[in-house]
Amino acid sequence: MTVIKNRAFLKWAGGKYGLIEDINRVLPQTRRLIEPFVGAGSVFLNSDYDEYLLNDVNADLINLYKLLQSEPDEYIKQAGELFVPQYNDKDRYYDIRAKFNESTDTFERAVYFLYMNRHGYNGLCRYNLKGGYNVPFGRYKKPYFPEKELWLFAEKSQKATFTNLCFREIFKQAKSGDVVYCDPPYAPLSPTASFTSYSGQGFKLKDQQDLALMAEQTSQSGIPVVISNHDLALTRELYQQAKLEEIKVKRTISQKAGKRTKVGELLALY
Template identity: 85%
Template sequence: MTITKNRAFLKWAGGKYGLIEDINRVLPSSDRLIEPFVGAGSVFLNSDFEEYLLNDVNADLINLYKLLQTNADDYIKAASEFFTPNYNDKDRYYDIRAKFNASSDILERAIYFLYMNRHGYNGLCRYNLKGGYNVPFGRYKKPYFPEKELWFFAEKAQKATFTNVCFRETFKQAKSGDVIYCDPPYAPLSPTASFTSYSGQGFKLKDQEDLANLAEHSSNAGVPVVISNHDLDLTRHLYKQANLKEIKVKRTISQKAGKRTKVGELLALY
């Protein structure tokens, strides 16, 4: 079955749009796909399961997804008003970022979240230790309003359940007939290259170890697991109980195209 590729409506560091074919080739058939680290949702958007359990530790992300699932029309209309030339302004961006950090209103935060994702630097999603969104202004000529992508997500979200818990809790929800795909914050390529603060909580070595152990236990219980990560000595050690598939992927975290070199990536199959 050929699946038309669909882009996520969010820009996302480490998004899996470019690896969809590789991932779909190794995902076992099942009734339900579970994603403990759904991120921008490229695997969800480009796979064909009867049901989805989609989780992320980032509460802003999950609240936005729930709004699209239940009230897409009002959300998309309100969000579109922030994609005009008047809002593509450095001072306006920092004003909205400050309002976002001060707000506890779910709809307001969701509207600002999409605005900042498309107007902020390089599509990053990053919070400081106090939970404040701190991505600088991106200086784009004309930020794209992803209306088509938003509507596609909203339609497909009718097959999904969204949760905002630790990945360990998500694994506990797995049962026979499920398959789990994990796209965790990657192990750093060097001690200074770690990018793990998109939720404000970080993802440590102990978390990487726990994930590998959970994947092994889940597989032993009859629920297959696929994990993406960098191809490193560390990850090969962590995933030593899995079948490993090596792939190459062009990273897009660097704003300068000339610096977007291909690095090794692993798909660990439990």
């Protein structure tokens, strides 16, 4: 029997849609799933827990999720108004990007965030050091408005609590009956291959080390932890206390399909 998977409404570098079967195979069925790095939410959307604690350091992302949880009708209506031909235009895109960077209105920023995600280059989410969104125009023929996916997320989000905290704070909230799944910004394959600035702040080696240490300590309290990352000498050293599973996944960062090669990934099971 073919299992129907649910797609996230956001395009997301490093999204876990292609790894759902592997991740679900190793995630224990407990009461609550905690995701310190929820991203686009593919694991959340394709798992079945009583409760979810979903966190991300990207405040715009979490703000969007909270609005979709509490005001889905109005949010989806207003977001859809930007998915018309006249807004699929380079000048319009840069005008909206500028308005987003100047705005302090949470609803307005959430509407613009989805627009830029679907109209910007390759679905990237990136900020400069001053916190300004700086992804260029994507030049797509007809950007897709993910209305069905938005409603699916809004419905399932009623089981979730959303937070915008450091992952270290989220680990402190884990208790018996939880399982923690971590999809951190990946250790780069090369010095120029890192997509760690989507929150306006990088994810450094010290962060990778702290995450591995907290996963080990949390598992010793009887709370299972699973971490995804690139299969590198560095990550194998970091996760040496975990059971490691090797998997292959096709990455979609490169815009040229011929360059989307499979790279090794690890699932570290604590």
